[in-house]
Amino acid sequence: MDVIELGIFASRLSAVCDEMGAVLQRSAISPNIRERLDFSCAVFDAAGELCAQAAHIPVHLGSMAHAMAGIVAGIDWQEGDMIVLNDPYLGGTHLPDVTVIAPLFHAGRLQAFVANRAHHADIGAATPGSMPLSRTLEEEGIIIPPARLVHRGRPDEAVLENILSRLRSGETGRGDFAAQISANRAGLARLRELVSFHGPAGFARALAELNAYGERLARSTLDAIPDGEYRFRDVMDDDGLGHQDIPIELTLGVEGHTVHADFTGTAGQVEGNINCPLSVAAAAVYYVFRCLMPKNTPACAGSFRPISLHAPEGCLLNARRPAAVAAGNVETSSRVVDVVMGALAQALPEAIPAASQGTMNNLAMGGDGWDYYETLGGGMGAGPLHDGLSAVQTHMTNTLNTPIEVLESTCPVTVTRYAVRTGSGGAGRHRGGDGLIREFRFRAPATVTLLTERRRHAPWGLAGGQPGVAGINRLDGAMLPGKTCFDVQAGNVLTIETPGGGAHGRNAEETGK
Numbered sequence: 001m002d003v004i005e006l007g008i009f010a011s012r013l014s015a016v017c018d019e020m021g022a023v024l025q026r027s028a029i030s031p032n033i034r035e036r037l038d039f040s041c042a043v044f045d046a047a048g049e050l051c052a053q054a055a056h057i058p059v060h061l062g063s064m065a066h067a068m069a070g071i072v073a074g075i076d077w078q079e080g081d082m083i084v085l086n087d088p089y090l091g092g093t094h095l096p097d098v099t100v101i102a103p104l105f106h107a108g109r110l111q112a113f114v115a116n117r118a119h120h121a122d123i124g125a126a127t128p129g130s131m132p133l134s135r136t137l138e139e140e141g142i143i144i145p146p147a148r149l150v151h152r153g154r155p156d157e158a159v160l161e162n163i164l165s166r167l168r169s170g171e172t173g174r175g176d177f178a179a180q181i182s183a184n185r186a187g188l189a190r191l192r193e194l195v196s197f198h199g200p201a202g203f204a205r206a207l208a209e210l211n212a213y214g215e216r217l218a219r220s221t222l223d224a225i226p227d228g229e230y231r232f233r234d235v236m237d238d239d240g241l242g243h244q245d246i247p248i249e250l251t252l253g254v255e256g257h258t259v260h261a262d263f264t265g266t267a268g269q270v271e272g273n274i275n276c277p278l279s280v281a282a283a284a285v286y287y288v289f290r291c292l293m294p295k296n297t298p299a300c301a302g303s304f305r306p307i308s309l310h311a312p313e314g315c316l317l318n319a320r321r322p323a324a325v326a327a328g329n330v331e332t333s334s335r336v337v338d339v340v341m342g343a344l345a346q347a348l349p350e351a352i353p354a355a356s357q358g359t360m361n362n363l364a365m366g367g368d369g370w371d372y373y374e375t376l377g378g379g380m381g382a383g384p385l386h387d388g389l390s391a392v393q394t395h396m397t398n399t400l401n402t403p404i405e406v407l408e409s410t411c412p413v414t415v416t417r418y419a420v421r422t423g424s425g426g427a428g429r430h431r432g433g434d435g436l437i438r439e440f441r442f443r444a445p446a447t448v449t450l451l452t453e454r455r456r457h458a459p460w461g462l463a464g465g466q467p468g469v470a471g472i473n474r475l476d477g478a479m480l481p482g483k484t485c486f487d488v489q490a491g492n493v494l495t496i497e498t499p500g501g502g503a504h505g506r507n508a509e510e511t512g513k
Contacts (some may be wrong), residue, residue, distance in 0.1 A: 001209050009198075009206045010298050013052035016114070016190045017041045021054050024116055024183035029175030032121045032373055035406050036399045039118035040064070041183060043191060045207055046110045048072035049301035059093065059333050059396040060117045062283025065304060067091040071101070072113060075146060079105040082150035082184055084159070084177075086123070087143050088277045089321045094329040095141040096123045096130050096373070100149060100177075102184040106195050111203065114187035116180055121364075121373040122173060124166040128366020128447050129373040133240050133485045134273045134324040142166050150181060168371055211302030218303045219257035221293045225347050229253050232342035233265075236316075236335055237456040239272025240327075240483030244456070246270060246316065248335055252343040261285050261340065263311040263318075272483070273451075275319035276328025278311055284336035284396060285309050288344065292351065327451040327483070330360040330375065333396045334453065338460075345462055354381035354432060354462040354502030356394035359453035359471065361498050365413075367446040372411050374402050379425045379433035379468050379501030381459065388433030388501035391420050412444035412490075421469075421497050426458075428465030428503025435471065435498035442488045454499040455482035465503030472497040 001009065020041035028034045040060035042053040048069035053061045071091040075083060082102045086092045092099060101115040123130040123141035134140045147159050160177060164170035195203045229251055236246040249265030269275045286304050290297070297303050311318040316332065319325060338355050345352040357378030364373045375397055380388035393399055404415045417439035425432035450473055458467040473480040474495040475488070488494070 001206060006209055006213060010052070010210055012194055013043055014054065016043055016187050016194070017052055017054035019190055020114065020116055020183040020187040021056060023186045024118065024179050027179040027182050029172045030121055031402055031406050031410060033118050033176055033179065035402050036374060038399045039116060041116045041187065043187070044068050044113040044115060046112060048113070051112065051207055051300055053299040055398070057398050058287040059280060059283045059329055060097065062286040063093050063279040064099070064115060064117060065286065065301065066282040067279040068115070071146065077103040077110055078152070079103065080150070080153035081148055082181060083146050084149035085144050085146045087145050088137065088325045090145055091279070093277070093280055094326050095143065096120050097329065098123070098144065100180040100184055102188055104188055104191050104195065106192065106200055109200065111195050111200055112191060114184050114191060116183050118176060118180055120173060120176060122167045122169055122371040127364065127449050127485060128168070128371045129364020129449060131326050131362055131364040131373060131449055131451055133449060133483060134326055135241070135271055136324055137322045140273070140324060140326045149177070155181065210298055211300050214298045214300045214303035215305050217294055217297045218306050221289070222254065222257045222259055222306055225254045225259070227254050227256065228347065230343040230346045232339050234335055234339050234342065235457060236274055236332065237453050237482050239270040239274050240451070241272040243270050243272065246274070248316065248339050250339045250343050252340065254347065258306045259289065261309040263309070263315065266311060266315045266317055268315050269319040269323045270316065273324035273326040274328050274332045275316055275323040275325050276332045277325065278318040280329050280333050281311055281317040281336055282309055284333045285340055287396060288337055288340040327362065330362055330397070331451060331453045334358050334360065337395045349463065350384050352462070353383035353388070354426065354465055354504050355459035356381040356388070356501045357435060357454060357468070357499040358459050359499065360397050361471065361496060362451040363496065365446050365448040367412065367444055370411050375399060376436060376438055376496060376498050377401065378435040378471070378498035381501040382426070382428065382430035382432045382465060382504040384430070384504055387431045388425060390425065390434040391436040392433065412442065414441045414443060415439065416441050416493065421500065424469040424500030426461045426466040426468045426500060426503030428461055428507060429505030430465070430503060432459070432461065432468045432501030432503045435500045437495065437497050439493060439495045441493050442490055444490055446488050447485065448488055448494060449485045450480065450483060452482045459499055459502045461502035462504050464506035468500030468502050471499040
């Protein structure tokens with residue numbers, strides 16, 4: 001292929017993922033998928049290596065890229081089948097993220113896979129929103145090992161009913177699973193056209209060229225990082241069960257056009273649910289280096305080949321079953337990004353921003369007949385040449401907020417305030433972005449779970465810039481812990497103030513200029 005043909009091939013692959021996402025969004029039932037776009041779509045080759053992905057959720061896609069080869073190798077794939085799974089220790093992230101994978105056959109031979117991963121607000125946990133303050137994986141909901149959700153083109157009602165019967169809102173779940181199946185069918189149709197156009201051998205050659213191109217761009221990016229070892233340490237606030245200041249340590253080794261992230265020294269897995277499988281840690285590492293690569297770098301396996309990582313088995317970032325992992329996917333992954341960026345700032349001070357809010361501010365709640373989940377934006381860290389953005393999702397998540405009109409029409413909750421948290425960004429030559437304030441008044445009794453970070457340790461600044469302001473959670477004005485579960489009555493008011501981003505550089509007054 002010449003460069004134009006390769007570009008067209010890459011764009012057609014990406015368009016498959018985009019169309020899958022459009023089908024999933026427009027046919028899903030739950031606000032979390034339909035409105036917040038908490039889902040991801042991707043294409044993989046016959047060996048489970050990433051070929052393309054849409055610009056969806058970094059923690060979903062990076063973890064699938066790391067784990068997919070292991071998933072597909074252990075299954076007897078048949079044409080017309082689709083596999084469903086959510087087990088974090090068998091290729092998932094946390095239980096609410098449910099993955100549906102479909103194989104593409106051409107002339108009787110396996111050629112590729114399409115896959116989507118969507119966050120189900122109800123996956124059968126004891127508390128509404130299925131993001132509990134848990135101690136074991138079993139407390140976090142239904143564990144789905146790889147199972148045939150679709151067999152020979154028809155949904156397997158026994159498999160589906162086994163899942164839906166354990167949900168609070170089975171009909172919502174049924175609609176969301178139907179949307180995931182439909183998204184894969186759309187992806188298969190478009191991918192089949194692409195394979196037919198090139199022929200199986202031509203399609204395989206095109207993928208090989210795409211991976212080689214992505215690898216060249218990745219290695220070129222890594223060549224610009226000075227060789228050496230760069231170390232950084234940060235901590236998680238707590239695990240929600242009394243354990244505080246839990247360290248994540250990184251030694252980043254750069255040699256030529258390769259990089260190795262070694263997390264030796266990181267805390268062992270903990271009692272609370274901030275543990276994560278290795279695939280989630282890998283997603284955070286891949287994400288940071290992908291941000292350094294040129295915009296035209298294809299989202300394929302080749303782009304990640306020069307990057308490797310190690311986390312000791314049994315540590316926070318490579319937990320053993322049955323460690324709880326609900327918050328590892330959302331909160332710990334965010335801190336891994338901070339640690340990798342903190343190490344890289346020593347090597348590339350002109351390219352790396354200060355810490356962003358470092359949390360997804362998870363809010364799960366529900367009551368009689370309803371479940372709800374959302375993440376809240378905050379402040380983005382400032383860079384060497386720019387201020388941070390305010391009130392946005394940062395790094396490992398890329399979701400939207402839930403529109404107030406949708407929230408208030410589907411749940412007995414009124415949003416009484418939604419505003420930028422002015423002044424929460426760190427002060428400096430380039431100011432950190434501000435967090436936000438979101439306030440809820442309950443119109444009926446409910447159970448609420450908060451899984452939030454950066455409440456005790458603020459997002460750090462760089463080059464003399466000040467840290468952002470730490471987040472705050474309140475119920476009727478009284479302070480709440482960062483991770484907590486509690487009941488509310490009609491009239492209670494929950495206020496969440498999210499962290500601001502760190503600043504970059506000292507103010508002119510501080511430097512005497």
